[in-house]
Amino acid sequence: MSKQIGILTAGGDSPGLNAAIRAIGKTAIRSNMQVIGFRDGFRGLMENRSQRLDGRALSGILTVGGTILGTSRDKPHRMPVGTRVMDMTDVMVDNYARHYLDVLVCLGGGGTQKNALRLAEKGLNIITLPKTIDNDVAMTDVTLGFDTALGIATEAIDRLHSTAHSHHRIIVVEVMGHRAGWLALGAGIAGGADVILVPEIPYQVDIVAEAILRRSRRGSRFSIVAVAEGACTQEQATHIQELEQQRAQTDDPEISASLKAEIKRLRANMIGGTLRLVQRLEEQTGLESRLTILGYLQRGGIPSAADRLLSTCLGTACVELIKKEHYGVMVAARGGSYEAVPLSQVAGNVKLVPLDHPWVQSAGAVGTCLGN
């Protein structure tokens, strides 16, 4: 059963990546397989930069944050090479063969799943693991890294209460999550935020301001607003929806491309647009308002126990699939167990917070303002 396994980590770093590399490596070595890691995501596969992952390399990394392999957001089909951007997929296929790999395991989020599928379509044996603090990978209940980030963001909200309460301020805390609200919603509920704004529920500033003023009139002269980095106002959401409709209706590739660029620009403008919300809340409530952006703090440091467990179980399940030569799949956490789901059903799909999700209902039931 001697097989050669390649591993790479791609996209943003996430707590639990090393725990997953360790689990795959240790389980594989015990089954007489050899494991190598490629440095810095798909770039390392293209540049043929690899390292052997033996028992020594895998030892002592369970609790270490980040990824021992390094990572990047480089895509196989659009790789910056010198001053050009090139399709380097075939070079990666050659390097896969050069190492006599039986399978390449790609650990990453939504972008990585798409890139991995591209390589699978080129004939490579691919297995992926779902990794992102955003928890937005389709077909899995949870992604590795999410629980740790949830804990960090919740603790941050706990700590921000001290200043909000003592200084009678509004504190807006921006939480990561890209276009999904899992992290802001989860941490907002767990940390007792008074307002939670997520991309899936476009908000109105007036409604948020009124909820804060209502609290103030009742004697609570502070408020915590947990806002997902991708949250948007109802006007912004309507505008984007209109552009998306126009794009769906046009047959002209140039118009379609320019609409796509405009939608991208508007979305980019939302990410980081939390400062505008803080300013408007201060104007509309007359309460001193401050912004805290948690940023990369949420991705750093040691993984939580739940993430170490998840990473270990996904990693060992991955090696079981390799033994069965079951490729072209992502190892997903589903209903308390770990299963293979076709990569084609994962790539290109995003798992957003459903509006009828129990977290949304519970937040509303305890009186949290969701901005709508």
Ligand code: F6P
């Ligand atoms: O996907 C994980 C994530 O941390 C998102 O929450 C965030 O939008 C993004 O990565 C930030 O990416 P970068 O590392 O490129 O700044």
